Structures are given as C-alpha cells and as structure tokens.
Amino acid sequence: MGNDPAKMKAEALSDFAKFIGPMKVRTMKAAGLDIIEDKREGVNVWDITGKKYIDCQTGSGIMNVGRRNPEIISALKKALDTYDIGVFLLCSKPKADLAKKLAGIAPGDLKCSIFGAGGGEANDAAIKIARGYTMKKEIIYTEKAYHGHTGFALSAIGRDAYKEPFEPLMPGFKMVPFGDIEAIRKTITADTAAIILEPIQGEGGINIPPDDYLPQVRKLCDDHEILLILDEIQTGFGRTGKMFASEHWGVVPDIMTVAKSLGGGIYPISATLFKEEIQDFFIPHPFIHLSTFGGSDLGCIVGMAVIDYIQKYDLAGHAELMGARFRAGFDALLKEYPSLLLDVRQKGLMMGLQYTNESIGPRMTKKLADRGVIAIYTGNDPSICRLMPPLVITPAEVDFVLDALSDAMKELSGEAGLGKND
Ligand SMILES: Cc1ncc(COP(=O)(O)O)c(C=O)c1O
Numbered sequence: 001m002g003n004d005p006a007k008m009k010a011e012a013l014s015d016f017a018k019f020i021g022p023m024k025v026r027t028m029k030a031a032g033l034d035i036i037e038d039k040r041e042g043v044n045v046w047d048i049t050g051k052k053y054i055d056c057q058t059g060s061g062i063m064n065v066g067r068r069n070p071e072i073i074s075a076l077k078k079a080l081d082t083y084d085i086g087v088f089l090l091c092s093k094p095k096a097d098l099a100k101k102l103a104g105i106a107p108g109d110l111k112c113s114i115f116g117a118g119g120g121e122a123n124d125a126a127i128k129i130a131r132g133y134t135m136k137k138e139i140i141y142t143e144k145a146y147h148g149h150t151g152f153a154l155s156a157i158g159r160d161a162y163k164e165p166f167e168p169l170m171p172g173f174k175m176v177p178f179g180d181i182e183a184i185r186k187t188i189t190a191d192t193a194a195i196i197l198e199p200i201q202g203e204g205g206i207n208i209p210p211d212d213y214l215p216q217v218r219k220l221c222d223d224h225e226i227l228l229i230l231d232e233i234q235t236g237f238g239r240t241g242k243m244f245a246s247e248h249w250g251v252v253p254d255i256m257t258v259a260k261s262l263g264g265g266i267y268p269i270s271a272t273l274f275k276e277e278i279q280d281f282f283i284p285h286p287f288i289h290l291s292t293f294g295g296s297d298l299g300c301i302v303g304m305a306v307i308d309y310i311q312k313y314d315l316a317g318h319a320e321l322m323g324a325r326f327r328a329g330f331d332a333l334l335k336e337y338p339s340l341l342l343d344v345r346q347k348g349l350m351m352g353l354q355y356t357n358e359s360i361g362p363r364m365t366k367k368l369a370d371r372g373v374i375a376i377y378t379g380n381d382p383s384i385c386r387l388m389p390p391l392v393i394t395p396a397e398v399d400f401v402l403d404a405l406s407d408a409m410k411e412l413s414g415e416a417g418l419g420k421n422d
Contacts, residue, residue, distance in 0.1 A: 005049045012036045012048070031362060031376065032369035040067035043390045043397050045374070054401055056375040056389045060202060061234045061350070064261035065309050066392040072264040075305035076298060085296035089287075094300035101304055102271055105243055105311075108252030110273040115295020119233040119259035120148020122270040123196070125289050126255045127152040129274060130194035130227045132288070133281040137171075140187050140195040142178035144204030144380050147196060147231055156196050158204065159380055179209040181216045188220065194227040194255070195220075199245035202234035205384040206345040206352025214249040227254040227278075233270070234350070237261040238310050238391050241320035241348030248347065254278065264306040269299030315391040319348035322393050326351060329402035337409045351387040353405075358382045360412070367408035373401050 013034060017025040028034045036048040043066060045055045055067065065072055079094075086092050099113040114129075116122045127139055141147070141156035148154070154163060155170035158178075163169055172191075176183035178201055195217060201207035221228040230253035235245035239261070242248055246256070255278070259270030282288065293299075310316065323346060330344040330353070343354040355361055361377030364385055368375050378384045389401070 009036050009048045030366075032366035033374065033376070035369075035374075042066045042069075043393050051372070053369070053372050053374045054389065054393075054397055056373055056387045056401060058388050058390060059260070059265070060386070061239055061388045062260040062263065063265040064237050064239060064315060064391045065264050065306055066390040067265055069264060069266075069309065069392075071309055072266055072302060072305045076266060076302050079298050079301040083297040083301065085293060085298055088290060088292050088294065088296075092297050092300075094297040094304070095295050098271075098295070098300040098303045101307055102258070102273055105307060106256060106273050107244055107246055109275055110252070110256055111276045112279050113271045113273050113295075114289060115300070116259070116270040116272065116291050117268045117293040117296070117299070118148070118150075118270055119231075119257065120150035120153040121291060121294065122233065122257040122259050122272045123147040123153035123156065123229075123231060124150050125272040126229045126231075126257050126274075127156065127194065127196065128289060129255060129272065129278060129281060130229060132285075133278050134193040134225070134227060136191045136193035138189060138192045139173050140184060140192060141173060141175055142197060142201070143175055144178060144201055144207065145196070145198060146201070146203030146380070147198075148233075178204065178207055179213050181213060181220070184217060184220060188224050188226065192224065192226050194229050196229040196231060198231045198233075198235065199249070199251075200235050200240065200347055200350060202350070202386070202388075203379050205354070205378050205381045206350060206386060208345055208347060211249065214246065214251040218251045218253075221254070229253060229255040229257070231257050233257055233259045234388075235347075237306070238316035238319050239348060239388070240350050241316055241323060243310070243316055245347065245350075262303045262306055263299060264302050264309075267296075267299045267302040268293070269295065269303050271295070271303075310391075313392075316348070319391045322391075322395070322398050323348040323351070325395060325398045326387070326402065329398075329405070333402075333406060333409060336406075337413055340409050340413060349387075349389060349391055349393070352378070353385040353387070355383045355385065361385055363412060364405075364408055367411060368404055371404035371408060373404045375401075 038048040039046040103111045143158040145158035147156045155173045236258045255274045263269045342356045345352040361382035378386050
C-alpha cells in the first residue's frame with residue numbers, strides 16, 4: 001500500500017497539517033489546490049496522483065526559465081563537481097563572475113552587488129545601505145507594496161495585516177499611495193533617505209503606475225538627494241518584456257534588488273545592486289552586512305546560467321510575444337463576461353485579471369485548478385487573479401490557459417446567474 005498515490009497524498013497532507021500548519025492545508029483545499037507537488041518540467045507540475053497542471057503561479061515569478069530547466073540543472077550538477085556554498089568571508093570566482101554579469105545587464109551604472117539568499121534580505125540590505133550611505137533615516141514606501149517579511153522589508157510592506165501583530169516596527173517609515181507623485185512630494189523631508197518601490201506592484205494586484213510616475217519619482221529623488229530603490233524581485237529577468245521593468249520608463253535606480261528568478265527555481269540567491277559611489281559607505285565597514293548563505297558559490301553559478309539562458313533564448317522578447325497572445329484572449333473575455341471581468345493589467349507575462357468582486361477570485365482559482373491551471377488570487381486583493389507563467393510558455397500552452405479561463409468563466413456566470421454579454 002506504500003506506493004498508493006492517493007494514500008501518499010492523504011498522508012503528506014495530514015503530516016503537513018500536523019507538523020507545519022492546519023490552516024495552510026485547509027486554505028489550499030478550499031482553493032482546489034491541495035496538491036502535493038511531484039514531477040515538475042517546463043510550465044508544468046504534476047500532483048502526486050498524476051494530475052497535470054500549467055503553473056501560472058510559479059512562486060510569484062521564480063520560474064522564468066521554466067521548472068527544472070535542464071540547462072540550469074546541468075550547470076548546477078557541473079558546479080557540484082568543484083564547489084560547495086563557499087565561505088562567505090572569502091572571495092571566490094563565482095561571486096565575482098555573477099557580480100560582473102549583473103553589472104553588465106543592469107540598467108545604467110548599477111555596478112556593485114551584495115548577495116543574499118532571499119528577496120526580503122535583499123531589501124533589508126537596500127534599506128540599510130540607503131540609511132548608512134545618506135546618514136538619513138526616513139524611508140518612503142507605498143500602499144499595497146510587498147517587499148518581504150524580514151525586518152526592514154516588513155516595515156515597508158503596504159498591508160497592515162502583515163505588520164500589526166509585530167509592532168512596533170522600524171521607525172521612520174512613511175506610506176504613500178502608489179502612483180501618486182504629489183503624495184511623495186508632500187512626504188519628503190530633509191531626513192528622507194530613500195523611496196522604495198516595485199516598478200509594477202505584484203502582490204498588490206499587478207498595479208502598473210502612470211507612464212510619467214517613475215521618471216517623476218527619479219527627478220524628485222535627484223532634486224532632494226534621495227536614493228531611489230527599485231524592487232525588481234518579481235518584475236526582473238524578462239518577466240515584463242524587458243530584462244528589468246524600469247527599462248520601460250528609462251529610469252535608473254540608485255539601488256535595485258533582485259531575487260526569485262535569479263535562482264532558476266533550483267537554488268536560492270538574491271542581490272542588492274547599487275551605484276559605485278555608494279561603495280564609499282563600505283570602505284570603513286566592509287563586513288557591515290553579512291549573510292552566510294547569501295551569494296553562495298553554487299547559487300552564483302546558477303544565477304549566471306539563468307542570465308545566460310534568458311539572453312540566449314531572448315525570454316524577454318518571448319514574454320512580450322506571449323503576453324500579446326494572452327492579451328487578445330483577455331480582450332475577448334472582457335467582452336464576453338463583463339459581469340465577471342472588469343479589467344486586465346499586464347506588462348509582458350506579468351498579468352492580473354481584475355474580477356468584478358472579491359468572491360470571484362477564490363471561485364475562479366478553484367475552477368482553474370479543476371481545469372489544470374494553477375493561478376491564485378493575490379494576497380492583497382482576492383478580486384485579482386495573478387498570472388505569471390514561466391517565460392518559456394509556448395503558444396499552445398497560452399491557448400490552453402485561455403481556454404481554461406473561458407470555460408471556468410462560462411461555468412461561473414451560469415452559477416452566479418451573472419450572465420454572458422449576449
Ligand atoms: C516584489 C517582492 N519583493 C520582495 C519579496 C520577498 O522575497 P522573499 O520571499 O524571497 O523574501 C517578494 C516575494 O514575493 C516580492 O514579490
């Protein structure tokens with residue numbers, strides 16, 4: 001009986017509930033996503049029972065190169081012949097090579113890197129560097145922002161539910177509405193060190209700012225000698241149709257954070273990139289920010305393989321093309337189901353469907369799971385479904401997801417008595 005998949009699944013869910021948390025299992029069950037991830041390949045993941053899904057959640061965008069990409073796995077296997085994670089205090093060739101590669105692809109003159117293992121850690125480093133370098137205290141962040149659950153990053157999250165139980169948080173953090181330049185202008189003081197932003201808010205609901213927003217923020221920062229930190233942890237590495245989302249608006253930040261897809265879905269790594277002049281801060285304090293697992297040699301080798309892969313196959317260009325194919329399908333759905341679908345927000349393969357009310361997100365999540373698509377409503381807003389498939393998705397796979405959406409909406413409109421637009 002040991003190999004009966006249904007039994008193995010029940011046991012794994014029961015152990016997960018008992019030893020990790022019952023509410024996680026209950027929530028995933030309600031969403032039709034009580035999956036035990038088993039085989040993974042390209043855009044697909046299989047439940048332990050053999051059911052196949054297209055993964056449009058991808059850990060909120062960690063699988064840009066696809067799940068278990070063979071070229072990345074082969075780079076990691078080869079690295080294991082020589083390397084381990086390395087000693088974080090020592091210099092190594094993989095660390096130097098990845099830092100140099102990142103400097104080569106980053107916008108403008110972001111030349112230096114500090115490595116970490118996760119996104120929150122990268123943002124913590126960014127905020128520490130901003131305060132340390134400017135000798136100023138205040139950090140401006142935005143409503144609905146998501147920068148991670150670590151110390152400084154948590155203080156810059158724009159959602160109270162994540163923060164309230166842990167108050168008091170870091171002092172000196174001031175929240176403004178996203179996309180509102182006047183709000184930033186009014187909040188700046190002589191003690192403002194930095195503004196931290198996602199170029200497009202991910203967790204907040206795929207919020208794309210007005211086109212003049214980021215250039216105006218850049219100008220405000222220049223005028224007031226404030227550092228601009230852009231969190232490209234979800235938006236980076238081709239996701240939006242450019243290597244980094246800031247390139248859509250020609251804006252170069254002073255500090256930029258990357259994580260998620262840099263690890264290719266197989267090895268955790270993050271980086272905080274910054275302009276060369278900021279290096280001055282580290283001259284008297286070269287060991288002021290340390291991370292044992294940050295920038296491990298294996299992670300750096302994986303990061304280089306990921307960047308090579310994205311460039312070799314022009315995944316940013318492919319994201320743009322596949323994004324356009326999705327868009328045509330979304331436009332048809334907007335026309336057909338106006339009582340369900342209100343709006344679509346999209347850059348490349350960073351896509352958000354705005355439903356007409358909050359009950360629709362969870363119901364659509366379940367219906368999509370039934371049809372073999374993993375696409376979950378966002379943490380900040382259940383009326384928004386986020387779609388972030390691997391950038392290696394093919395036209396046929398895009399059509400599969402669109403068919404699943406259309407079929408699910410057809411069923412839902414019948415159930416809810418909301419009706420089609422006919
Ligand atoms: C924009 C953004 N920043 C930071 C983070 C935090 O990254 P991590 O979970 O690796 O700490 C996330 C995670 O979803 C994110 O989407």
